[in-house]
Amino acid sequence: VPGEFTDFGQFVEANLAGLLRYGHALTGNPHDAADLVQTVLEKIGSRWAHVQRKTGDPLAYIRRSMANAHISRWRRTRRENLVADVPDVRTGAPVDPFEHEPLWQALRALPPRQRAVIVLRYYDGLSEIEIAKALGVTQGTVKSQASKAIASLRTKLAAAGEGAEGREVT
Amino acid sequence: VSQEPGGEPYELDAELSRLFGDDRLAVHARPGAERAIVAGAGRIRRRRTVATSAGGALTAVILIGSGVVFGGALAGHSIRPADDSTLQLGSPRVAGPQLPVRPDGQVPPPRERTTTAPPAAQVPTPESPTSPPAVTATATAPETVRRAAGTLIGPDGYGKLRLGMTMSQVQAAGVTLSPSGDGDCKPYDFAGDGVPGAGSVVISPRVGVALITADSPATSPEGIGAGSAPADVFAAYPRARQGASTVVYAPAGSSGTYRFQLDPSGSRVVDVGLENVRQDCHG
Numbered sequence: 001v002p003g004e005f006t007d008f009g010q011f012v013e014a015n016l017a018g019l020l021r022y023g024h025a026l027t028g029n030p031h032d033a034a035d036l037v038q039t040v041l042e043k044i045g046s047r048w049a050h051v052q053r054k055t056g057d058p059l060a061y062i063r064r065s066m067a068n069a070h071i072s073r074w075r076r077t078r079r080e081n082l083v084a085d086v087p088d089v090r091t092g093a094p095v096d097p098f099e100h101e102p103l104w105q106a107l108r109a110l111p112p113r114q115r116a117v118i119v120l121r122y123y124d125g126l127s128e129i130e131i132a133k134a135l136g137v138t139q140g141t142v143k144s145q146a147s148k149a150i151a152s153l154r155t156k157l158a159a160a161g162e163g164a165e166g167r168e169v170t
Numbered sequence: 171v172s173q174e175p176g177g178e179p180y181e182l183d184a185e186l187s188r189l190f191g192d193d194r195l196a197v198h199a200r201p202g203a204e205r206a207i208v209a210g211a212g213r214i215r216r217r218r219t220v221a222t223s224a225g226g227a228l229t230a231v232i233l234i235g236s237g238v239v240f241g242g243a244l245a246g247h248s249i250r251p252a253d254d255s256t257l258q259l260g261s262p263r264v265a266g267p268q269l270p271v272r273p274d275g276q277v278p279p280p281r282e283r284t285t286t287a288p289p290a291a292q293v294p295t296p297e298s299p300t301s302p303p304a305v306t307a308t309a310t311a312p313e314t315v316r317r318a319a320g321t322l323i324g325p326d327g328y329g330k331l332r333l334g335m336t337m338s339q340v341q342a343a344g345v346t347l348s349p350s351g352d353g354d355c356k357p358y359d360f361a362g363d364g365v366p367g368a369g370s371v372v373i374s375p376r377v378g379v380a381l382i383t384a385d386s387p388a389t390s391p392e393g394i395g396a397g398s399a400p401a402d403v404f405a406a407y408p409r410a411r412q413g414a415s416t417v418v419y420a421p422a423g424s425s426g427t428y429r430f431q432l433d434p435s436g437s438r439v440v441d442v443g444l445e446n447v448r449q450d451c452h453g
Contacts, residue, residue: 005208005211005212008208008211009204009205009208012204012207012208013204016199016203016204016207017196017197017199020196020197020198020199021195021196021197023197024195024196024197025190025195030197033197034197035417038206038207038210038416039417041207041210041211042207042210042211042213042214043211043214044211045207045208045210045211045212045214045215046211046212046214046215046218047215048211097194098189098192098194101189103185103186103189104189107189118186119190122183122186122187122190123190150182153182154182157182
């Protein structure tokens with residue numbers, strides 16, 4: 001079915017940038033974002049006709065798959081990645097553009113499930129019920145993960161604020 | 171406690187929305203990335219098709235075959251691989267960007283190379299049973315796996331650094347740790363007399379050492395390390411499984427899992443990680 005792969009290619013072309021950006025929000029760094037996007041898209045692309053038929057909205061399905069894959073699978077920083085043009089972490093220059101953003105740093109420190117809940121809520125704009133469905137957990141779990149995440153973000157931000165006293169916080 | 175330095179209540183909701191709308195979240199795709207993903211999807215489908223129809227013994231053949239599809243697709247479009255780093259990462263024996271290399275260092279037989287320019291988007295057909303016989307032999311004869319050079323890693327540690335150790339146990343074993351990041355599970359760079367070489371480790375507050383990666387080439391007891399071909403990995407570990415098209419996982423004893431990172435073309439292992447099966451760092 002050559003048409004199926006042509007169609008998948010067009011889909012990837014249209015959505016790769018958006019998915020990489022989403023992956024960056026989800027994982028906290030561009031290397032892991034690229035790895036995550038590659039892994040999920042390859043798997044979904046290998047069943048493209050099925051995924052389209054079954055989900056109706058492949059993009060939403062892919063974003064949820066990414067959230068789940070991020071939670072369920074270890075990802076460590078890649079030295080290089082086929083998909084994203086990010087500098088090699090071992091050659092020197094740090095690559096984190098949010099180095100001086102306390103909120104970003106606090107997000108990075110969250111366990112992946114809590115972080116995913118925050119991203120699905122504030123990036124995807126999903127409701128608690130939708131998040132529960134997307135992650136295959138109960139609404140109660142979403143609630144507790146979200147409140148843990150928010151509490152920990154607040155604590156870390158407060159600590160960062162104290163640490164930064166005397167100089168300007170951006 | 172939830173106040174900004176200025177004393178104003180911290181508008182966390184608004185700040186999160188602002189952050190997720192930030193332009194700096196953009197990650198730039200490499201030229202050819204879309205094509206590479208489509209090719210990767212084709213590889214996975216083909217592996218699945220063959221694995222379900224012909225059984226696991228052919229896995230190694232499939233992997234080699236899939237490298238050919240990738241190279242062939244690129245050649246058919248007269249473009250270079252996703253990035254020049256593909257070449258830098260490959261072994262010196264790599265003949266050129268469009269010619270995948272088999273474990274014996276030879277370029278593939280003409281059959282693949284002269285395929286009439288299959289578009290990358292074309293669905294790959296299942297590997298025919300007449301695939302390169304040399305590779306089949308490798309797949310069915312694990313004792314012929316070529317050993318990669320490097321210090322020994324696995325099945326449950328790297329030198330005296332073992333999976334599951336607490337931070338103080340690690341330090342007592344003659345391994346020095348320097349923090350390299352933040353998080354619930356903390357990453358450290360390690361060095362010292364207790365380990366064959368430097369590397370990085372992630373320590374979970376609950377299960378201890380969760381992931382070990384050596385900086386210099388390291389090799390599993392089965393001889394898999396930097397430079398090994400995917401066929402070698404599957405020959406050495408019949409229960410290996412593929413993650414992304416450039417990552418292969420394999421069981422390492424009862425406590426660990428090897429994580430073999432391949433180069434962007436999927437033709438060589440570039441590094442070996444050892445992961446604790448009980449690791450809980452993914453939440």
